[in-house]
Amino acid sequence: MFDIGQILVNSVVTSSLYLLAGTGLTLTYGLSRFPNFAYAEFITLGAFCGLFFLAKPDGVFFLALIVAFLVAGFVSASSYTLVFRPLVERKTSLIHLMVASIALGYVLRHSMGESWGWSAQAYQIMWPVYNIGNVRITGLWIILIATAVLTAVALHFFLTRTRAGKAIRAIASNPDLASVTGINRQKVVLLTWFFGAGLAGVAGVFRAADTRLFPMLGWDILLPIFAVTILGGIGSFYGLIIAALLLGLAENFGVVLLSGLGLSTEYRMAIAFLILIGVLIIRPKGLAR
């Protein structure tokens, strides 16, 4: 028997993870105009950075989040500077950029696999569990939800109140006009690649803490993250918030439906596929457009 309160909590947890992981993807996709498949590896890299701090039960979780943010952000900014920027400047086609991102992702994924091992590992940190009525919630989930909400509020103020935030929206809206308006596009794009992937790294730590840690961690959740990004409208942060909530609800209620139909909950990921295909057919520009 499923408890509706528990499904809602699970949905918010899933949504929070997708929001954290999807923010960087939607912002960088909006600015650079190509889907970066290596983004999955920034999530995984964050998760492996967390292992340095959380391999023992007395690890400091917040330190893991900060280091994951910085390392994932740095690798992302470096990959933009060394791989993608030269290609963009040569006016490389979208398909070539996509293939380059898949190739970079492959290199990063296998480097992580060779460095940290291919088998699943787990953080050793333990989380308190709270039971409110029939609803079970862990300390990790509370921190995850709080981090996602705080990030959303902070990003709202950043994008609407600050010079750099407005510049990001301006470039996403009209890149050529942004340039002739005096905005140094490369600088803003680089900053976005850093912060976006930083958040992906943070999402990776949460994902690994909630499940297991392995080199395919990011790749496994890349599809729902792309689904959320496309559902929300590429480049739209507010669309992303709504889309993350919708997909979180759809996945968790979908699991209940699958069980009811006697199907394996392994089909859970197929829900993201179905929603992605449905949105591409009905509203190719997403909910926010």
Place this chain on the structure above:
Amino acid sequence: MPLFEAKNICAGYGDVMIVNDVSLSVSNGDLVAIVGPNGSGKSTLLKSLLGLAHLFSGQVLYRERDITRIAPWQAVEVGLGYVPQVNNVFTNLTVNENLEMGAYHRHDKAGIRSDLEEMYQRFPELAARKKARAETLSGGERQLLAIARAMMARPRLLLLDEPLAFLSPKASEVVLNRLLQIQAEGTSLLLVEQNTIKALQNASYGYILNEGRCVMEGKGPQLLADGSLRERFLGLGKEV
């Protein structure tokens, strides 16, 4: 000393050269018009001056400083403002945010605030729509916003790509009057325009482009009075 000079410009896109050996000059306070038939290379010439089209050869000078192949975002810092023909506003930003972006390279907060107020006084149409997203504006309002956005950078020279195109006669009149007012207040204008009569009537100097080359230059009204030019290159009748 001219404010702005372009010497022997050859420009285009990719390997295709569209503008061939064109030179022009703008003095302080001038309104200089570049006119010519469709496809004559007017817009490409303007874009190449700002690094938005490929410059094969030539030299661009601002107050005798060589700014050839400057990055587009640096042109604003030099003192050049640009108003594109289409896609000239940030549609998902509000009117106020569009104007703020115009002052992106500036750091004098008080100056920016007072310039914002000045723009709203100069363009009352925009003052009423401060918080509206630019995508909700009419064509004429968008053109005014694009000009106001460029003026927020306090340019000494404003480069405009067909500012009167696609506008109703009334909106076109409003935009032209605002431009003349901006010129009267000391900002020089370099204008590419399809509306030959309006452009040359008001231009201190004009250049006529045809098939990527400058075929004639001179004072605006004099060019307009030249019967053979009117017929051959401007698509106008003999009578003024």
